Every structure is written in C-alpha cells, then in structure tokens.
Amino acid sequence: MEIPRHWRLKQQRYALVGEVCPHCDAKIFPPRDVCPECGGEAREAYNFSGKGEVYSFTRMGEGPAGFEEQAPYTVALVKLAEGPVVTAQLTDLGDTKVEIGMPVEMVTRRIRQDGDERGMIVYGYKFRPVMQG
Amino acid sequence: MKKNEGHEQTGIKPLIPDRKVGIIGYGAYVPRYRLPGTEVARIWTDGTSGSPVKEKAVAGLDEDVATMSIEAARNALARAGIAANELRAVWVGSESHPYAVKPTGTIVAEAIGAVPSIQAADFQFACKAGTEAIVAAIALVGSNMADYAMGIGMDIAQGRPGDSLEYTASSGGAAYILGPAEKSLAEIEAVYSYVTDTPDFWRRQEQKYPEHGQRFTGEPAYFKHITEAGKALMDALKMKPEDFAYGVFHQPNTKFPQRAGSLLGFKPEQTAVGLLSPVIGNTYAGASIIGLTAILDQAKPGERILLVSYGSGAGSDAFVIKVTEAITERQKLATLTADYIQRRTEIDYATYARYRGKLAMK
Ligand SMILES: [Zn+2]
Numbered sequence: 229m230e231i232p233r234h235w236r237l238k239q240q241r242y243a244l245v246g247e248v249c250p251h252c253d254a255k256i257f258p259p260r261d262v263c264p265e266c267g268g269e270a271r272e273a274y275n276f277s278g279k280g281e282v283y284s285f286t287r288m289g290e291g292p293a294g295f296e297e298q299a300p301y302t303v304a305l306v307k308l309a310e311g312p313v314v315t316a317q318l319t320d321l322g323d324t325k326v327e328i329g330m331p332v333e334m335v336t337r338r339i340r341q342d343g344d345e346r347g348m349i350v351y352g353y354k355f356r357p358v359m360q361g
Numbered sequence: 362m363k364k365n366e367g368h369e370q371t372g373i374k375p376l377i378p379d380r381k382v383g384i385i386g387y388g389a390y391v392p393r394y395r396l397p398g399t400e401v402a403r404i405w406t407d408g409t410s411g412s413p414v415k416e417k418a419v420a421g422l423d424e425d426v427a428t429m430s431i432e433a434a435r436n437a438l439a440r441a442g443i444a445a446n447e448l449r450a451v452w453v454g455s456e457s458h459p460y461a462v463k464p465t466g467t468i469v470a471e472a473i474g475a476v477p478s479i480q481a482a483d484f485q486f487a488c489k490a491g492t493e494a495i496v497a498a499i500a501l502v503g504s505n506m507a508d509y510a511m512g513i514g515m516d517i518a519q520g521r522p523g524d525s526l527e528y529t530a531s532s533g534g535a536a537y538i539l540g541p542a543e544k545s546l547a548e549i550e551a552v553y554s555y556v557t558d559t560p561d562f563w564r565r566q567e568q569k570y571p572e573h574g575q576r577f578t579g580e581p582a583y584f585k586h587i588t589e590a591g592k593a594l595m596d597a598l599k600m601k602p603e604d605f606a607y608g609v610f611h612q613p614n615t616k617f618p619q620r621a622g623s624l625l626g627f628k629p630e631q632t633a634v635g636l637l638s639p640v641i642g643n644t645y646a647g648a649s650i651i652g653l654t655a656i657l658d659q660a661k662p663g664e665r666i667l668l669v670s671y672g673s674g675a676g677s678d679a680f681v682i683k684v685t686e687a688i689t690e691r692q693k694l695a696t697l698t699a700d701y702i703q704r705r706t707e708i709d710y711a712t713y714a715r716y717r718g719k720l721a722m723k
Contacts, residue, residue, distance in 0.1 A: 238471060239471070242431075242468075242471055242472035243472055243473070243474060245474075275474070297422070298422055298423065317423075319421065319423055320392075320393045320421060322393055322394075322704075322706030323706055335428070335432060336428055336431045336432075336472050337423040337424060337428050338422075338423045338424065338425060338428060339423070349425070349427075349459055349460075351427065351428065351468065351472070354423065359696050359700060359701075359704060
C-alpha cells in the first residue's frame with residue numbers, strides 16, 4: 229500500500245504544481261526545495277501552465293505492474309514551456325502520429341489503481357496533443 | 362382524498378434568490394472517441410436497426426467522471442477569471458462517480474486548487490444531478506454565504522451490451538461557476554423544479570447496468586416533467602416561447618428533446634444549437650447543460666435561454682437565463698464545445714468494449 233505517498237504527491241501530480249526560485253526565477257519541477265540552477269532555497273509554489281513539447285518518446289508494448297491494461301501506450305519526455313523536462317504518458321492520441329517537437333498540454337487522468345479494483349485510484353498528469361481554440 | 366392530478370400549477374413560486382445570481386464561467390468536456398450507431402447495430406441486430414443518434418462520445422481508458430470534471434472545471438475557471446480558491450463549493454452531479462464511497466468533489470477541488478475552504482459533495486439524481494448541483498450553487502451565492510460556487514454535471518454512462526441504451530449512453534458534461542449577477546456572463550432569472558416519484562429508470566446498488574420501465578420512460582416521465590417544469594416557470598414569469606432565443610432540454614436521444622421543445626411551443630431553430638445528442642449521444646447528468654455550453658459559445662447579450670433538465674425517478678429543473686454583455690469576451694477564453702465535438706476519432710465496437718470495461722479480464 230502506497231497511500232501516504234500518493235497523498236503527499238497529489239498536488240504536483242494532479243496539477244503540475246512545482247516551485248519557483250526567489251533568487252533566479254527558475255521554475256522547478258518536481259519540487260525539491262533547492263534550486264537546481266543557483267543552489268538557493270526555493271519553496272514557493274508555482275503552477276505550471278501545462279504547455280510543452282515532446283522532447284523524446286517511446287512506445288511501450290507492455291506496461292509494468294499496474295499499467296498492463298493500458299498497453300500499448302506512449303511515454304514521452306516533455307519539455308515544459310517554463311523549462312523543466314518531465315516524464316509522462318501521452319494520451320488522447322487517436323490517429324495522431326507522435327513527433328519530436330509536437331506541442332502538447334497537460335491533462336489530469338487516471339494513472340493506475342493501487343492494487344486491484346478495490347484499491348484507491350491514482351490520478352496524475354499526462355499530456356495530449358494541444359487542442360484547437 | 363382529493364385527487365392530486367397534474368399537481369397544482371397555477372401560482373407556483375419559482376426560486377429567485379434575494380441576491381441576483383448568474384453564470385460567471387462555464388466549461389464543457391467531450392472525450393475524443395466516437396462510436397457510431399451503425400457499429401452497435403452491426404454487432405447486435407446484423408445492422409438492421411436504426412440508431413437514435415448518429416454517434417456517441419466514448420471516454421478513453423484513463424478517463425472517469427473525476428478527470429472529465431477536472432477539465433470542464435478548468436475551462437469554467439478560465440472563463441470566470443477568478444482564482445480557484447475563491448470558490449466556496451465544488452459539487453458534482455453524476456450517476457457514474459468513480460467511487461461508491463469517497464467524493465468526486467474532493468478530487469476535482471484538489472486538482473483545480475480550490476481546497477481546503479470549500480463545501481464539496483456529490484449529487485445523485487440520474488440525469489438531473491448536474492442541474493440539482495447548480496441549483497444548490499445558486500442558493501449558496503444567492504443567500505450571500507458565498508461569492509462563488511461550482512456545480513458540475515458529468516457522466517460516463519453505461520448501457521447493457523445489446524440494450525437500446527447502448528446506442529446513446531455516452532460520456533461528457535459541463536461545469537458552471539455561479540456568482541453575483543453583476544459579474545456574470547448570463548444571469549439566472551429564476552428556477553423551478555417539478556419532482557415526483559416515477560419508476561422509469563433505475564440502477565440498484567452494486568449493479569453495473571441500469572434497468573428501465575419501458576412504458577414509463579416517455580409520456581409520464583420525460584415529457585410530463587419537462588413540460589410541467591418549463592410551462593410553470595414561463596407562466597410564473599409571464600413569458601412566452603417567443604421571448605427566448607434558445608431552448609435546451611435533456612436529450613436522451615434526438616427525438617425526445619425535439620418533441621419536448623415543440624410541446625413547449627419552441628420552434629426547431631430555437632432548439633437546434635443546444636441539441637448535441639445526435640453527435641455526442643446522451644451524456645446523462647451532462648446532457649442539458651453541455652447543450653447550454655454550445656448556446657453560450659455563440660449567444661449574444663440580451664438573449665434569453667430556457668433550459669429544462671430531466672432526471673429519472675423523476676424530476677425536471679427549469680432555468681430562465683439572460684445573457685449579459687460580458688459573454689462576448691469570455692466565450693473564447695476556453696475550448697469551445699464545437700472544438701471538442703470536432704476532435705473526433707471513430708472507434709469500432711471492440712475498442713469501445715475495451716475502453717468501457719466490457720471485457721472480463723478475470
Ligand atoms: Zn535559483
């Protein structure tokens with residue numbers, strides 16, 4: 229059971245909440261309280277826009293434990309508009325062909341369930357092709 | 362005992378709060394996948410039966426009422442231009458909440474950043490759970506206890522494989538932020554609800570699929586409640602169908618809302634814009650209010666809208682809504698409903714069966 233961990237991570241997972249460095253204005257994700265750019269202390273919460281682009285990607289034919297039912301799926305390194313790179317699943321691809329540089333946006337989705345269908349549902353960020361409009 | 366036929370309709374008192382309330386922001390959500398009615402007919406009737414809708418929207422493997430509500434809520438916030446922590450309630454109406462026990466409202470509120478100083482709860486009233494949540498939000502703002510409250514209607518509807526509902530039971534819905542009328546893009550002028558105990562449709566605890574009482578679904582249920590609620594509210598406000606630019610009604614298929622509109626005296630051109638069921642199916646708790654998003658996306662200041670929901674069991678909520686000057690600048694602040702409808706990937710019955718958990722994995 230990983231309930232305490234899911235609970236602790238919920239804000240960064242649900243809404244891409246990271247941190248901003250008060251010294252050099254670097255945007256930090258995931259939050260780590262220390263700025264990776266200048267080494268200063270950084271604890272102020274920052275809401276990322278959720279916009280980014282595919283930096284690289286790979287197709288998963290089989291998922292690891294907890295993800296089997298979603299396979300096949302695509303995992304990407306997404307470079308966020310604010311700078312940091314995050315690893316996340318791509319979703320809502322439909323017939324879209326994934327390409328490096330493809331603009332994507334964050335959505336909150338079911339990531340997996342903890343154990344079987346009796347366990348808690350884990351929600352978190354994924355990215356999809358940017359919608360028009 | 363005096364017969365209570367038709368209930369007393371003259372002199373009804375609509376719900377009108379002391380403090381005027383309006384819609385501050387609204388947002389739709391429709392998932393990407395579409396299952397054509399011809400695909401359902403191909404599997405179950407050798408392609409011989411017609412479908413009550415052209416196609417229905419189907420949620421992906423990683424979607425549920427919480428995730429779809431989160432997206433609609435984010436769209437509503439974008440149009441409202443308020444901070445999420447200004448909301449004092451997040452209420453979600455649905456008949457397909459992801460948990461039997463554990464509120465969807467808390468997940469949505471956390472994801473949009475509205476916690477912790479809020480009311481959060483889930484509403485259940487078949488297809489009018491969403492409008493019931495909106496009425497509660499109107500009351501919270503109208504009583505001056507809160508400035509902003511969110512009501513959502515969202516469903517991932519399940520029809521038993523092969524049942525007539527499988528053609529239409531779809532996924533989607535909308536979120537609304539209610540607030541003071543002077544800041545609104547549309548004022549809620551009045552609300553009236555008409556409710557009776559009518560056994561037209563139900564799902565027992567722990568059953569996966571609903572049952573319907575065939576002969577009860579049309580006249581005594583859907584049409585009766587919608588027309589009573591709509592007529593009573595128009596009468597109370599001394600309004601006529603011609604006073605409305607648009608009418609939008611609960612839409613379990615294509616024909617029911619068309620006929621409900623005509624029974625209430627609305628012309629097809631008044632109801633066409635809000636009629637989405639032909640292309641997205643019946644989104645249950647989302648159905649009438651996602652129709653309203655399509656209307657608001659193109660409405661002009663001063664136009665009036667009559668919305669009447671319907672929930673089995675049974676009841677209807679009728680709303681008279683008047684669009685304000687603020688509409689024009691807020692329409693484009695989030696994804697338009699037409700853009701969600703246009704984003705479309707057709708799937709076959711097998712993919713649908715997988716996406717909606719109709720394959721037994723163990
Ligand atoms: Zn720094």
